[in-house]
Amino acid sequence: MQDGTPPPPGHPRETDAARGDAYARDCPTRQLLDRVGDKWSVLVLQLLGAAPRRFSALKREIGGISQKMLSQTLRSLERDGLVTRHVEPSVPVKVSYAITPLGGELVGALALMIDWAERRMTTVLAAQRRYDTSAG
């Protein structure tokens, strides 16, 4: 990586050589994906990005998510400062979640990726089939 191959843009510079494990671990992108690359986070963020919702509404709309995972995902997003939690002290209790400004930013930053997925995933699926049949 010293003249022929330019480094990829947008990474923590490091002293460049001298260590091998630098690139992966300080990488903010990896830190982000460690948190929202799981099975449900982006889905929840998107829904909350459109409008605040109750726990049960999220559960119903996502469909396929377990109570445990929804709870866990929401707690994680709350911890990250991406969503807020509001408890209405009624009986039974009502809890609603909303996106924070920071979370809204992230949803915005994910928009292009989501767009790409919607336009191109069929192409990817097709490539897979080609690969599987020709090499399979």
Next chain:
Amino acid sequence: MQDGTPPPPGHPRETDAARGDAYARDCPTRQLLDRVGDKWSVLVLQLLGAAPRRFSALKREIGGISQKMLSQTLRSLERDGLVTRHVEPSVPVKVSYAITPLGGELVGALALMIDWAERRMTTVLAAQRRYDTSAG
């Protein structure tokens, strides 16, 4: 989801009601994250997005990735049509990987997300610390 809460933008419409598991499974975003949300794919895509590289170069630059995972990640990206593999029949053999136009598109679509991560992950980390100390 019929008047008060608008649906989030950019999702497969469905017949809307009648099934619970719709939202999650047809979602192209989930399909994408299932493939590139893993530990190494985005990192590899970024590197190859900047310039083609040999297997060993990737291994060295990423540092922390095992041979097995690099191989597996590259195979998966190749299968998805995001990178190409070129074998130079020398002894020992030299294999280099390059991004495809489709893969380049994806790297572009991820740019905003990566940008956000680099600008905001410290904020997220701070939020986590606040959450952890206040809630104990």
Next chain:
DNA sequence: CTGTATCCAAAGGGATACTG
């Protein structure tokens, strides 16, 4: 209604050894 706790199966991923 909104969780938490437990149990368990499956997937992810590292270390190591081996191959062309």
Next chain:
DNA sequence: CAGTATCCCTTTGGATACAG
């Protein structure tokens, strides 16, 4: 050099039961 195969530990996440 560029993989593949194996072993094995860790993590993820679903099902279920229970609680405020």
